[in-house]
Amino acid sequence: MARRPFVAGNWKMNGLIASLTELEAIAGKAGAVADAIDVAICPPATLVAPAVAQVAGSVLKIGGQDCHAKASGAHTGDISAESLKDIGATCVIVGHSERRTDHAESDATVHAKAQAAWRAGLIAIICVGETEAERDDGRTLDVIGRQLSGSVPDAATAANTVVAYEPVWAIGTGRTPTNEEIVEVHGFMRKALAARLGAAVAGGIRLLYGGSVKPSNADVILKLADVDGALVGGASLKAGDFLPIIDAAR
Numbered sequence: 001m002a003r004r005p006f007v008a009g010n011w012k013m014n015g016l017i018a019s020l021t022e023l024e025a026i027a028g029k030a031g032a033v034a035d036a037i038d039v040a041i042c043p044p045a046t047l048v049a050p051a052v053a054q055v056a057g058s059v060l061k062i063g064g065q066d067c068h069a070k071a072s073g074a075h076t077g078d079i080s081a082e083s084l085k086d087i088g089a090t091c092v093i094v095g096h097s098e099r100r101t102d103h104a105e106s107d108a109t110v111h112a113k114a115q116a117a118w119r120a121g122l123i124a125i126i127c128v129g130e131t132e133a134e135r136d137d138g139r140t141l142d143v144i145g146r147q148l149s150g151s152v153p154d155a156a157t158a159a160n161t162v163v164a165y166e167p168v169w170a171i172g173t174g175r176t177p178t179n180e181e182i183v184e185v186h187g188f189m190r191k192a193l194a195a196r197l198g199a200a201v202a203g204g205i206r207l208l209y210g211g212s213v214k215p216s217n218a219d220v221i222l223k224l225a226d227v228d229g230a231l232v233g234g235a236s237l238k239a240g241d242f243l244p245i246i247d248a249a250r
């Protein structure tokens with residue numbers, strides 16, 4: 001089944017108002033590839049509203065990096081999916097390994113956050129990935145299977161969910177799995193989702209690879225079987241790095 005590639009940039013805790021000038025070229029590229037590719041940028045929460053304003057009229061999606069499971073309430077410092085939707089976000093990353101580690105987020109928490117994203121009308125970009133120790137122990141597929149079943153709700157569809165495979169040890173390290181390892185995990189994820197959601201639904205869900213994606217490796221990685229796009233950290237901060245990665249998804 002043909003899946004429309006999805007290339008998302010995760011700016012993490014980087015970027016100031018001045019950084020939004022990068023979005024001009026990124027929005028231009030998103031428009032130029034709109035026939036074939038979805039493009040998103042997830043800036044820090046402070047920049048979501050100004051980013052939406054900056055790219056007004058463009059097809060470039062602006063998203064959050066996290067949301068709370070509840071719609072509102074006494075949760076100081078948290079942001080609801082509804083608030084993100086209200087300021088023009090169209091997607092949100094949930095379960096990034098940095099949230100799982102820094103904020104002790106469990107699969108159950110991520111599951112609730114994905115449902116919150118849908119409740120607000122946002123696409124949930126649900127992240128999974130093994131640590132280096134888990135890979136060294138030969139437990140990668142076990143870990144990914146457990147994270148998928150715990151984090152991806154049963155109501156996931158191609159329209160409301162994107163899944164990102166981000167090996168923790170490949171994030172920000174310049175190291176990536178071999179092509180064979182990426183294909184193995186993505187194929188496994190497709191099968192695991194099909195077993196639960198049915199082949200038709202699972203066949204439509206975009207599976208992104210994330211972890212040290214750069215212009216120099218994107219061409220190869222984005223052509224691998226069952227890789228439907230990329231979730232890009234460092235190389236999404238500058239349009240000069242991100243644009244060739246978007247092109248590689250074609």
Ligand SMILES: O=C(CO)COP(=O)(O)O
Pocket residue numbers: 010096166170171172173174210211212213231232233234235
């Ligand atoms: O965590 C990532 C995206 O969510 C990947 O980050 P890097 O591309 O900087 O390795």
